[in-house]
Amino acid sequence: LGMAEALVISIDAMGGDHAPEIVVDGVEALAARRPDVRFLLHGPADRLATLLASRPRAQAVCQIRPAETVVAMDAKPSQALRQGRKSSMWNAIGSVAEGEAAAAVSAGNTGALMAMAKLRLRTVANVHRPALVANWPTTKDYAAVLDVGANIEADAEQLVEFAIMGEAFHRAVHGKARPRVALLNIGSEELKGHDEIRGAAELIRNAGVDIDFAGFIEGDAIGKGEIDVIVTDGFTGNIALKTAEGTAKQVAGYLRATLKAGLLSRLGALLLAPALLKLRAKMDPGRANGAVFLGLNGLVVKSHGGTDAAGFAAALDVAVRMAASHFQAEVAANLARFAAAAVAPAPAGDIAAESRAP
């Protein structure tokens, strides 16, 4: 299978805390499951060639694309845009912009990746701003939560766009035919949330959007898995995601301390070891690694900066699923319906009905 016919993913081989080793190991891991996918590996040619030499599966599916500079993990986006035009990150996105690859994956600097992706791929028609979507582990499967930080604010129309993109994303990555969508809100009777949120609910219900909409959801229900797509602005989504990550770590820390408290506990922990290993896998953020920028003319997947090879393979898997799906077409169709409904004012139901009355 040559590059021309295969699904091609472009990789920033130098992004992340443990690059390029875990990147190449990640390709090696994914190649075992998906030998049909090809990869463009952007980074220092000699170093990557040496790594590939001892990883035969990865070597069989990778082409090295030399890039001699790297975007620092702590570089500001503006700085990265000025100085990073020959970097592995810039070139990895470039392969998507130039049609050589179906998606780009990087574990590098989020702000820089977002800025470069916006500049090189541009926002798709009928979307005001791209959004960053996260895979949120639930007791049942995964929920797609967006925006988790691409923008700090979102008006009603933008929230609807996020809902449309998140719904198609969930279908593409997790395979559910009709994902259930809700808006994140607070529940108190008197305080029904911001105008934008209520406006978005109104628009989703009445403006031609074809999604299974469940209304509002509160923060404590995100992890229950009854809703597949949770829509919010980037500020709130980022706070919720980080708060959940912090809380999971906090509870895991309590558990670790508990398992070491005294001889009986240590013995008990020993007997529990296999089950606890499974628990750890369940709580592992790497399992669902891969936040995706939605709303650009091209797919860009962001892996956790501190991820390991298995986590990077998971991010590659997200990119492969997205690239092999009908995501872009589904989003375009739903966005066009929404845009048309927004241009043509909705039929004034009650008044029209009255005027038709005898």
Place this chain on the structure above:
Amino acid sequence: LGMAEALVISIDAMGGDHAPEIVVDGVEALAARRPDVRFLLHGPADRLATLLASRPRAQAVCQIRPAETVVAMDAKPSQALRQGRKSSMWNAIGSVAEGEAAAAVSAGNTGALMAMAKLRLRTVANVHRPALVANWPTTKDYAAVLDVGANIEADAEQLVEFAIMGEAFHRAVHGKARPRVALLNIGSEELKGHDEIRGAAELIRNAGVDIDFAGFIEGDAIGKGEIDVIVTDGFTGNIALKTAEGTAKQVAGYLRATLKAGLLSRLGALLLAPALLKLRAKMDPGRANGAVFLGLNGLVVKSHGGTDAAGFAAALDVAVRMAASHFQAEVAANLARFAAAAVAPAPAGDIAAESRAP
């Protein structure tokens, strides 16, 4: 010790899912630790008298105040205000308004309690809106997080008021002399959060406020315990709090399933039982029960609606600590400094320095 000299707490004996039994049991529990505190028990006289008859410690410190109606847990605040004027909740707040009690405690309907408290106690001078503060368990102790739902928005000045009130609250309830305060924000370089948040940071640093201010904190750091008071608007705070509650429950659910998975695990769980019991206590929201409305002319503590006797005793304990503290005076002093700085424009440092230059 008579009512006149003692610290008096007023109680809505009919608020919450398991009232009035757990309320009276809660008083019984607290009276063992704090026999010096007196209680006004608002509710149906006969029913309360029967309950007190078998709880001698509670009986010794309670006075029953007959109230024949109850605010339903699902009543809308506006409805409660119209129909609830003789209710146990209304009268419990009334005892504070009339100076008979130093604080009121209720496990009832949050919205109704907030509306009644605002109406009967009014907002204190120099505060635009009251806030609801929660005790958030951290790996070290407890953090005070506010606002968690009294308002959905907050401008820069209101966030500063929340910071001042939260700081004094943390000192009153948890006893730290100089609590460390931060504003909840997102961390990305390019997206430094809403204008209100940056404005509040600026004001706290430069407008006469006397608190130990640490700048911004992200969602994943709330539970670490390095910051004692976390300030945010009521929408974001409510989302964060509920998301953390949901995540803790989710992880606890995984753990329960793990402990039951197979014979070895069950045996291990048996050996771990005492340690797991301690872990459970650590994760128990009841331990820090008692969200408080700050910014009113009087103290109102909200206990979880589904709480048990130990949880209700914890809420009573929060009320007692607050009432015995210098909270109101400390807040008034800091608010007055802030109000004065806001009226008198801050000295224009650089220009003044230049004009003094030779």
